[in-house]
Amino acid sequence: MNTSHLNHTPPFPAWHQLLPLLLSISGPLVLYLFTIPRTVVLEDDGLFLMVAKHLGIAHPPGYPLFTGIAHIFMQLPFGTDAFRGHLASAFLGALACGVLFGCARLLGASVWAALTGAWAFGASEHFWSQAIIAEVYTLNALLFFATYLLILKALRAPDSRTWWWGASISFGLSLANHYPLMVLAFLGLFVLALPVWRNVLPRLPELILLSLSSAALPYLGMVWRSLQNPSISFYGPIEGWQSFWFYFSRQGYASVDVSPSAGWWDRWEFLQWFSVEAFWQLTPLGFGLALWGLWKLMQQLSLTVPVSGILIFLSNSVLLLFLLAFDFDFFNIGVFRPYSLVCYGLLGLWLAIGLDDFIRRFIKNPEFQASGTVTIALLIGSLLLFQNLSKNDRSADNFAERHAELIFQLLPENSVFFVYGDSETGPLGYYHYVEERRPDLELFSLQGLVYGNRLFPARSSKRSRQEALRQFVNNSTRPLFYSVDSEQFSHGQGIRHYGFLKEVVRGGNPTALQLVFRPEAETYFRELLQQQPKDRWERFRRNKLLHQYGDFLGYALLGGDPELQKKVRPLLPLAESNFFSLTGMIEVLMTHRAQPSLLQIENWLKLAESLQDETLDKERQARFAYLQGFAAFLGGHQQEALEAFYKSARIYPHPENASLSALQKLGRQIPE
Secondary structure (H helix, E strand, O other): OOOOOOOOOOOOOOHHHHHHHHHHHHHHHHHHHHHOOOOOOOOOHHHHHHHHHHOOEOOOOOOHHHHHHHHHHOOOOOOOHHHHHHHHHHHHHHHHHHHHHHHHHHOOOOHHHHHHHHHHHHOOHHHHHHHOOOOOHHHHHHHHHHHHHHHHHHHHOOOOHHHHHHHHHHHHHHHHHHHHHHHHHHHHHHHHHHHHHHHHHHHHHHHHHHHHHHHHHHHHHHHHHHOOOOOEEOOOOOOHHHHHHHHHOOHHHHHHHOOOOOOHHHHHHHHHHHHHHHHHHOHHHHHHHHHHHHHHHHOOOOOHHHHHHHHHHHHHHHHHHHHHOOOOOHHHHHHHHHHHHHHHHHHHHHHHHHHHHHHHHHOOOHHHHHHHHHHHHHHHHHHHHHHHHHHHOOOOOOHHHHHHHHHHHHOOOOOEEEEOOHHHHHHHHHHHHHOOOOOOOEEEEOOOOOEOOOOOOOOOOHHHHHHHHHHHHHHOOOOEEEOOOOOOOOOOOEEEEOOOOEEEEOOOOOOOEEEOOOHHHHHHHHHHHHOOOOOHHHHHHHHHHHHHHHHHHHHHHHOOOHHHHHHHHHHHHHHOOOHHHHHHHHHHHHHHOOOOOHHHHHHHHHHHHHOOOOOOOHHHHHHHHHHHHHHHHHOOOHHHHHHHHHHHHHHOOOOOOHHHHHHHHOOOOOOO
């Protein structure tokens, strides 16, 4: 085997040689410490913080390794619980940068070039964003590059068991974290080890056993812990092989990973988006140097290093996009963006190789080579900070906390609140189960997820869920509140609407809505209109909340209470300035008083069309086109209505799109 592309360093480096490694870790860590949110944020942050605090079970496949590590960090004696959980991701992310530095050194990069690649990866937008919240992706990057580094070390000493054992254990541990991403990377890692396959083949059984054992032990611990019924457990106890396989294989996420409305054009748009992101993550200069470095590696006698890197890059981006089948829209971009962090790490690795070769080619004097490398490193670092600091500085982020404060303020003593979806379950659960705010309250999941006090198994049928919920409502004497619409919580009782939450009115008329104006809700509505969150998840959540309050204002307009209408009248111009609050009002009028309010609806639809922005997902775009079509139909413009319904169906060809049933009722063919 030719190992000329590997840098031979002493087996026991001196302290002055360890200093660059420490810098590769401490540099990103300091950056993360200054920008970490001090309280809970969205994505899966609240869930992982709850799981870490109570040593519970996260969403499939459970991520037992990250859970255990984060639980240790939660025991630290400083900072908020959220800060300590976020610190776990930050520390793992900084270690990933250090391991990347080691990989670059093994592939021949100079110290400063390797530091540049590691720091650029650490300061890239998407990696940085995941390193400051409680998420599993920095651990995934750490374990991938640890496996990569150990294989590189094993290539230098193919007869040594130590490095192969280490690589097998590291790969096995990665399967106990985010196994789908590591399984996709396996072929590339396999290719990396091909030059010494004769040395590996006799040891293959023991290496496989090591990997499987390393993966199995955390999962066994997770199953054991689930049987103890911790207060936070995504599906509840994992009883038997079938239950474990459902969990491990992520069967419950099948409808999320593959959307029935996603087609090949969505994949193509995602591929275009990813190409642009890859170009910008390490700056265009860094991307150019990364291509240079990849070309440099391909000029080596052994092609396995660059070929393996290319395979891993493509499997964690292009192949993943084709397997997932997401709708290409604002929200799903936010869901997908952390999946390809390893790709950006590979760009950082190639950047180090390219920068080193670039300097050696164009600066012949060895005395000036280091200063040239430092100059380019400072340039790339400055560009990354300028480009990403404003996006990722979340040290003062309190978006989720403000919403939780409002809900807790509105809820009376000893009440019950039914949560729905990640954006309620995680943040509200964090404040209740971790910070122990409002201990008098009880939170229940309308999906039977996460909280240990579930009213029904998460995998139960829709009918049995409704029966369990209605039985609870009928038997409970506590005040009951929720925020979703009647389709998601059909309780058969009256409703009292407070703007951002609703109350069950026992014995009330289910068709008669009582409206209560709360100054706290009005203040929060005004705040939301002024906010412009940087994070995609927060912008998406903000839109939903604005739509929710628009729904309240729409009902206030329909009601006959002059005192209430006097209070909401100053809010109408504000609601008309935002697409989501405006369409919330439109939908109420269209549902309950469409014909008499047709002129108002048509005027608002024209106004709403001018207020659309990039945050609209495909479902919301299609819904708006449906509203336009329905208004046109009511106005007697059937051809215009058909065009709008067809437009809606093309945007979002999902079975739940109301335009599909509208076309059926009009006797028209549904587009395929």
